[in-house]
Amino acid sequence: MKKLLAFGLSLxxxxxxxxxxxxxxxxNEEQKQLKIxxxxxxxxxxxxxxxxxxxxxxxxxxxxVGKNLTFDYQNAQGDQSILQSITQxxxxxxxxxxxxIATPSAQAMASASKDIPxxxxxxxxxxxxxxVNSMEKPGKNVTGTTDMNPIxxxxxxxxxxxxxxxxxxxxxxxxxxxxxxxxxxxxxxxxDLGLEVVEATVTTSADVLxxxxxxxxxxxxIYVPTDNMVVSAAQSVVQVANKNKIPIIxxxxxxxxxxxxxxxxxxxxxxxxxxxxxxxxVFKGEKPQDMPIEAQKEFDTVxxxxxxxxxxxxVPEDISKKAIxxx
Amino acid sequence: xxxxxALGTTEQGLMxxxxxxxxxxxxxxxxxxxxxxxGSFTLGAGTAASLIVGGTDPWVATGMAFIAGTLAxxxxxxxxxxxxxxxxxxxxxxxxxxxxxxxxxxxxxxISLLGSQTVFSDFTKLPxxxxxxxxxxxxxxxxxxxxxxxxxxxxxxxxxxRATGDNELxxxxxxxxxxxxxxxxxxxxxxxxxxxxxxxxxNQEFADVSMGIGMIIAGLASVIIGEVLIGTSSIGRTxxxxxCGGILYRVIIAxxxxxxxxxxxxxxxxxxxxxxxxxxPSLRKKIASWR
Numbered sequence: 291m292k293k294l295l296a297f298g299l300s301l302x303x304x305x306x307x308x309x310x311x312x313x314x315x316x317x318n319e320e321q322k323q324l325k326i327x328x329x330x331x332x333x334x335x336x337x338x339x340x341x342x343x344x345x346x347x348x349x350x351x352x353x354x355v356g357k358n359l360t361f362d363y364q365n366a367q368g369d370q371s372i373l374q375s376i377t378q379x380x381x382x383x384x385x386x387x388x389x390x391i392a393t394p395s396a397q398a399m400a401s402a403s404k405d406i407p408x409x410x411x412x413x414x415x416x417x418x419x420x421x422v423n424s425m426e427k428p429g430k431n432v433t434g435t436t437d438m439n440p441i442x443x444x445x446x447x448x449x450x451x452x453x454x455x456x457x458x459x460x461x462x463x464x465x466x467x468x469x470x471x472x473x474x475x476x477x478x479x480x481x482d483l484g485l486e487v488v489e490a491t492v493t494t495s496a497d498v499l500x501x502x503x504x505x506x507x508x509x510x511x512i513y514v515p516t517d518n519m520v521v522s523a524a525q526s527v528v529q530v531a532n533k534n535k536i537p538i539i540x541x542x543x544x545x546x547x548x549x550x551x552x553x554x555x556x557x558x559x560x561x562x563x564x565x566x567x568x569x570x571x572v573f574k575g576e577k578p579q580d581m582p583i584e585a586q587k588e589f590d591t592v593x594x595x596x597x598x599x600x601x602x603x604x605v606p607e608d609i610s611k612k613a614i615x616x617x
Numbered sequence: 618x619x620x621x622x623a624l625g626t627t628e629q630g631l632m633x634x635x636x637x638x639x640x641x642x643x644x645x646x647x648x649x650x651x652x653x654x655x656g657s658f659t660l661g662a663g664t665a666a667s668l669i670v671g672g673t674d675p676w677v678a679t680g681m682a683f684i685a686g687t688l689a690x691x692x693x694x695x696x697x698x699x700x701x702x703x704x705x706x707x708x709x710x711x712x713x714x715x716x717x718x719x720x721x722x723x724x725x726x727x728i729s730l731l732g733s734q735t736v737f738s739d740f741t742k743l744p745x746x747x748x749x750x751x752x753x754x755x756x757x758x759x760x761x762x763x764x765x766x767x768x769x770x771x772x773x774x775x776x777x778x779r780a781t782g783d784n785e786l787x788x789x790x791x792x793x794x795x796x797x798x799x800x801x802x803x804x805x806x807x808x809x810x811x812x813x814x815x816x817x818x819x820n821q822e823f824a825d826v827s828m829g830i831g832m833i834i835a836g837l838a839s840v841i842i843g844e845v846l847i848g849t850s851s852i853g854r855t856x857x858x859x860x861c862g863g864i865l866y867r868v869i870i871a872x873x874x875x876x877x878x879x880x881x882x883x884x885x886x887x888x889x890x891x892x893x894x895x896x897x898p899s900l901r902k903k904i905a906s907w908r
Contacts, residue, residue, distance in 0.1 A: 362877075364874065367884060368827070368830065369830065369831045369884075370825060370827060370828040370830070371629075371633070371817075371828070371831065371832075371835065372870060374629055374817075374821055375626065375629070375867065375870050375871050375874055376874060378621075378622055378625035378626065378629075378871070379622055379871065379874050379875065381621070381625075382619070382621035382622045382625070393727060394727070394823070394825050394827075397727075397729060397731070397821070397822065397823040397825075398821055398823075400731060400822075401731065401820075401821050401822040401823070402625075418729070419727065419729045419731075419823075420729035420730075420731035420732055421729075421731070464720055464726065465716070465720065465726045465826045465827060466726055467725055467726040467727035467825075469726075470725055470726060493716060
């Protein structure tokens with residue numbers, strides 16, 4: 291009885307694998323149906339924003355679901371072994387293009403397929419991750435956009451808004467390679483500008499509150515890089531910093547929305563849109579190996595007016611002119 | 618299309634089955650809930666990756682990964698036997714410590730192996746091995762390691778190990794050093810888990826400090842699924858059962874993905890499957906008793 295059940299179960303599983311494979315092919319209409327896959331490592335406002343921007347651009351240019359586009363969005367929920375299964379599925383489905391959001395997703399997809407065009411976004415250092423041979427000429431089936439932070443511009447903004455700053459605290463998750471890269475750059479930039487850096491690392495989002503508290507009294511400002519963990523717990527940093535009159539300069543705008551002082555940085559939705567434009571070029575026949583990795587061309591200066599008032603800061607006119615103000 | 622998915626899933630399943638063998642050794646044989654698996658899996662991956670990137674031969678790197686795993690198991694064992702820390706807590710302590718150690722070993726949170734020489738890149742260059750090389754190598758490794766475990770568990774040392782998990786007081790009264798047995802079991806188990814980690818990293822061509830998260834759940838689920846479906850009437854049968862359980866677990870995930878279920882429900886579905894596997898023996902007994 292048990293053997294029969296076991297045999298029956300394995301047969302059902304095998305059949306469903308085969309059955310689903312054939313069931314997926316839709317009927318051929320007059321227009322060519324483009325099939326794309328989107329693989330994301332985890333849910334996160336910046337990564338979600340990039341995905342939304344990407345799909346928006348496609349829609350604006352006539353690539354719509356139901357008309358000539360089908361897309362399969364899979365999120366690994368932070369589990370990297372599921373990432374493997376997702377990219378295998380995509381590789382086997384002979385898709386026309388895959389959008390891989392964030393470094394682990396991009397690496398998994400690049401390993402799973404050497405011919406499907408892969409567009410990456412929200413990857414801080416594609417060369418270091420060995421996804422491309424160089425930024426100008428990827429040389430493989432991978433291209434896309436990088437979210438490398440304009441850290442120098444952010445620290446310069448910090449000095450303009452808080453001229454008395456001497457020590458900068460940086461909170462980050464040492465387990466995220468994009469954060470490690472940013473902190474290394476930040477330390478160099480700080481030294482060039484004559485500032486001192488005090489680091490506070492976290493391993494879970496619950497640690498963020500305590501890490502912020504540890505910086506009170508030791509630093510004049512706090513810098514929050516585009517760190518997935520700290521950004522998702524941004525409220526804790528803002529709470530501590532604003533109570534203790536420590537201005538926060540962040541790597542991207544969602545933290546400013548939550549109460550940080552300012553940023554000059556990446557708008558992930560715009561980055562996603564830029565990636566969408568690259569995708570359309572691939573649809574039209576361009577090859578990823580010759581398309582250079584693009585960085586965001588124009589950065590947004592975003593300033594939180596409520597926080598400016600709270601700290602009594604005077605914003606220099608040249609900055610307030612082109613800044614986006616949020617409450 | 619599905620043939621390719623089936624191949625990839627089986628390859629993955631076989632590699633993770635090595636990890637499942639390790640979990641089986643502690644969880645079932647030693648009756649020890651060792652939670653350090655999440656950490657030792659990544660330790661193996663990180664050790665192998667940083668050695669390979671530094672130019673070491675991939676097989677040597679994989680061997681070093683195994684040794685690193687045994688050291689982690691040794692640490693857990695000492696915490697439990699010498700310092701009398703409970704099994705659960707000692708595993709958690711090791712896992713926590715390993716998080717920082719893994720970052721040190723790797724030097725960074727993510728190492729890319731794209732383009733590097735791995736055991737798979739070497740093996741697939743052999744004649745006839747281009748398409749099925751990964752499958753063959755994983756299958757051979759699993760069978761090899763499974764057989765070693767099988768024969769080991771039938772030696773006197775192995776029997777003492779099994780007895781320690783079964784009835785510690787009794788075997789201690791017969792003169793066996795149960796502390797040593799536990800340390801040995803934990804070392805061997807974590808060595809296997811680390812070995813699996815190094816294989817997975819070389820196959821997916823990167824090692825990331827977060828890649829071990831969720832491993833213990835996957836391992837336990839695989840052990841249970843395998844045991845329920847294939848049975849545990851003998852050691853040999855159980856070893857085959859847990860290996861198949863490891864493969865089956867990956868198959869289930871692939872099927873769930875193919876069915877197009879909402880990505881956010883994947884973890885819930887995993888949980889339901891394990892609950893079903895756990896509940897079905899007692900359910901069947903109940904149904905039988907009604908007849």
